[in-house]
Amino acid sequence: MRQIVTTKNGGIDVLQVQDAPDPQAGASEVVVAVKAAGLNFADILARQGLYPDGPKKPCVMGYEVAGIVEAVGAEVDPAIVGLPVIAMTRFRGQAEKVVVAERQLIEKPQSLSFEQGAAIPVNYITAYALLVAMGGLQKEESVLIHNAGGGVGLAALDIAKKIGATTYGTASPSKHEFLRARGLDHPINYRTQDWLPILKELTNDRGVELVIDPIGGAHWKKSYAALRHTGRLGMFGVSAASANGFAGKIKLIKAALQMPRFHPLGLLNKNRGVFGLNLGHMWHEPEKVMEWVAAVMAGVSEGWIRPHVDRAFPFAQVGDAHSYMEARKNIGKVILVP
Numbered sequence: 042m043r044q045i046v047t048t049k050n051g052g053i054d055v056l057q058v059q060d061a062p063d064p065q066a067g068a069s070e071v072v073v074a075v076k077a078a079g080l081n082f083a084d085i086l087a088r089q090g091l092y093p094d095g096p097k098k099p100c101v102m103g104y105e106v107a108g109i110v111e112a113v114g115a116e117v118d119p120a121i122v123g124l125p126v127i128a129m130t131r132f133r134g135q136a137e138k139v140v141v142a143e144r145q146l147i148e149k150p151q152s153l154s155f156e157q158g159a160a161i162p163v164n165y166i167t168a169y170a171l172l173v174a175m176g177g178l179q180k181e182e183s184v185l186i187h188n189a190g191g192g193v194g195l196a197a198l199d200i201a202k203k204i205g206a207t208t209y210g211t212a213s214p215s216k217h218e219f220l221r222a223r224g225l226d227h228p229i230n231y232r233t234q235d236w237l238p239i240l241k242e243l244t245n246d247r248g249v250e251l252v253i254d255p256i257g258g259a260h261w262k263k264s265y266a267a268l269r270h271t272g273r274l275g276m277f278g279v280s281a282a283s284a285n286g287f288a289g290k291i292k293l294i295k296a297a298l299q300m301p302r303f304h305p306l307g308l309l310n311k312n313r314g315v316f317g318l319n320l321g322h323m324w325h326e327p328e329k330v331m332e333w334v335a336a337v338m339a340g341v342s343e344g345w346i347r348p349h350v351d352r353a354f355p356f357a358q359v360g361d362a363h364s365y366m367e368a369r370k371n372i373g374k375v376i377l378v379p
């Protein structure tokens with residue numbers, strides 16, 4: 042089979058499509074023939090050497106796939122061979138075949154293409170955990186979604202719309218028209234102006250009840266300042282560090298140094314909460330994650346979860362796919378297809 046290998050830290054030239062032996066399923070596992078694999082910002086940070094959770098290089102990245110069950114281990118019902126599935130993968134998903142534990146499989150609804158299926162796990166489970174499980178967003182509340190036009194951003198918008206909350210979102214201006222059509226109430230250009238005074242003006246100086254922030258560093262301080270009393274800040278990424286080589290290391294150190302320190306008395310007197318989320322550190326809590334998956338898949342059948350695939354790149358063009366995302370061109374999900 043063919044697989045995408047991140048051979049070492051660096052620019053897109055370190056990405057190679059290589060041949061590898063077909064993987065074999067263990068007793069409680071299945072082999073999925075991959076039709077579509079998700080690309081995530083974490084894959085870019087991993088390539089840049091800025092993602093501590095990534096495997097040792099050379100490695101095959103990939104947290105999510107959609108495909109067809111090709112073979113099963115001794116303890117798995119062989120009747121599922123041929124079943125179209127979506128699966129969360131702890132890496133190695135960006136390959137023609139991947140082995141996953143049977144319990145990580147989700148049956149792919151017919152209403153979704155394989156590409157849409159592969160756009161579900163990381164983006165929607167992250168967004169569900171941020172907005173519902175940890176953020177507790179309510180109908181009469183408002184939420185600020187940073188990078189609203191990205192993969193997690195669009196997923197969060199679907200969920201916030203379903204809840205009925207008022208939605209604010211920062212995004213590059215080229216994405217605003219699309220975001221309005223998807224239901225975002227207040228798109229804010231954050232690229233050429235400061236978004237905080239604009240948000241304050243839009244909210245009569247009150248701020249919002251929930252902010253989800255994947256940018257990190259000093260940006261978390263600013264997002265905290267955007268909270269209304271009873272507001273919560275969900276921190277879940279450090280996009281601010283993204284850069285190749287030495288520049289990335291410097292940006293990561295800068296982001297770490299500029300992170301806010303939250304004092305209990307400050308939280309108490311301002312009636313605020315802060316929380317973090319790292320889905321990659323939830324593998325030991327499968328019951329919780331599968332509960333979130335069930336809620337998201339119910340949303341697919343009810344029609345309010347609408348995974349949007351921007352572009353699908355063949356494996357051979359994986360470098361272009363990384364560049365596309367790094368250049369902020371994607372609206373929603375970028376997919377890799379064998």
Ligand SMILES: NC(=O)c1ccc[n+]([C@@H]2O[C@H](COP(=O)([O-])OP(=O)(O)OC[C@H]3O[C@@H](n4cnc5c(N)ncnc54)[C@H](OP(=O)(O)O)[C@@H]3O)[C@@H](O)[C@H]2O)c1
Pocket residue numbers: 080081082083163164167188189190191192193194211212213216255256277278279280281282283318319320321366367368369370371373
């Ligand atoms: N903690 C978790 O469990 C978890 C899970 C999933 C994702 N995440 C994090 O969530 C964020 C979004 O992930 P995603 O996979 O959905 O990606 P994405 O949002 O589709 O990523 C690309 C978008 O991010 C925005 N962006 C902001 N700063 C950027 C920068 N320095 N370089 C390039 N783009 C930048 C751009 O949108 P604009 O054009 O609007 O600027 C760009 O289009 C990432 O930080 C990721 O690490 C965390």
